[in-house]
Amino acid sequence: MLHPITTNHYLILSAALLLIGTVGVLTRRNIVIVLMSIELILNAVNINLVTMSHHWKNLHGQIFAVFVITVAVAEAAIGLGILIALFRNKETVQADEIDLLKW
């Protein structure tokens, strides 16, 4: 009954994780949760990279995954810094209430 796990299993899983993250980014109002959904998307990409690295039996994919994680850290730090500055000025964390640039 239990069949062996192939590369395709991992790719389908990562596609599903990417879709869940996209739905989170597109539908939620709370900026904190939107940032978390972006982390989900980056994790889906990382699963893909590691899977391909395992499939082709070389390590370049894992190196790229390390770089993706670094960029994710920088993105989270900057995003949360912006969120704090925004909350100090506008007293809201809802993405659709921030419309200063909208005329």
Add this chain to the structure above:
Amino acid sequence: MLDTFFFYVFSVLTLGGAIATITRRSAVHSALSLVVSLLGVAGLYLLQRAEFLFAVQIILYIGGIMVLFLFVIMLVNLDDAERQKQFNRQWLLGLVTSALVCAQMVWMLTKGGTLGLPEPPQSTSVQTGGNIEQLADLLFREYLLPFEAVSLLLLVAIVGSVMLARKNP
């Protein structure tokens, strides 16, 4: 056999945690669900013999980024946000778009029956040392310049986040 079992366990952790992350009302609950999801991803790394990334995932993502998220959730007052509407006006459009992308992926998968990946090479050069040793070799020889560039990026991110979160800029 055992690999199959653990793959499904970690998949359920990953996808269940992800779905809980985007549906919970409270941001703290979302963050804790995201920790579960990231743990599942770490397990998947371990199943694919990526031990270094497994350790990095737990130390950096769960120990670093998630603590940062929880700190900000505590700093920012989210009580009002919890009582308001959770989904924006375009939620239906977002769902339809995602469903379209999902349909396209399913169509691509079922059309050929396989993803059409070529067979992996049978035997490459003899690999010496563990995963971390090989990664370090590659990172500090072939990828030295990107490595230094990314350290500059982190420096900019540190300075930038301090500047952004400061009280009187």
